[in-house]
C-alpha cells in the first residue's frame with residue numbers, strides 16, 4: 001500500500017514541525033498520519049482498470065505498535081477506492097501467504113515481508129522496469145489478454161480431445177461387434193471391415209498423440 005497506492009511523503013509533509021521532530025525515523029507511528037496521505041499519481045485509476053481483469057486485493061504491512069494506523073488505512077481505502085476494497089484489505093507482514101500458486105502477481109515497492117517470494121510475479125513498483133502505474137497497467141493487461149488466449153486454446157484442445165475419445169470409444173465398441181460376428185461366421189467382407197475400422201481407430205489414436213494406448217490395433 002505505502003509507496004504504491006499511498007504517497008507516504010505527502011503525509012509527512014503535512015505534519016507540524018513538532019511532530020516531525022518527535023517522530024523522526026518512525027513517521028508511521030504518528031497518530032492519524034495515514035489519513036493525511038495522498039494517492040500515488042495514477043494509482044486509483046489503475047486499480048479500477050486492473051479490477052476489470054483481475055481479482056484485486058490490497059495488501060499492507062501495518063505498524064503493529066500504532067493500531068490507529070490500521071483504521072486509518074481502512075478509512076483511506078474507503079475514501080479513495082470505495083466500499084468494495086475495504087473488504088479486500090489484508091494487513092500482514094507475511095505477504096507470501098497470499099502467493100497461492102494460482103498466478104498471483106504482487107505489486108510492491110520493496111522485496112521485504114514475503115514480496116520476493118513471488119519471484120518473477122513480483123512487480124517491483126518504482127524499479128527501472130516499472131517506474132509508475134502506466135507501465136504496471138500496460139504489463140498486467142497484456143498478461144491478462146495472453147492468459148485469455150491460452151485458456152481459449154486449452155479449452156479448444158480439451159473439446160477436441162474429448163471428441164476424439166468419444167469417437168475412439170464408439171469405434172472400439174463397433175470393433176467388438178465385428179469380432180464377435182467374425183467368430184461366429186467369418187467372411188472376407190467382415191475381415192476387410194475389421195481392417196478398415198482398426199485403421200480408422202489407429203488414426204484417431206494417433207491424432208490424440210497416444211500411440212502407446214493398449215487399444216492401438218496392430219494391423
Ligand SMILES: [Mg+2]
Nearest residue numbers: 001002003109
Ligand atoms: Mg510499500
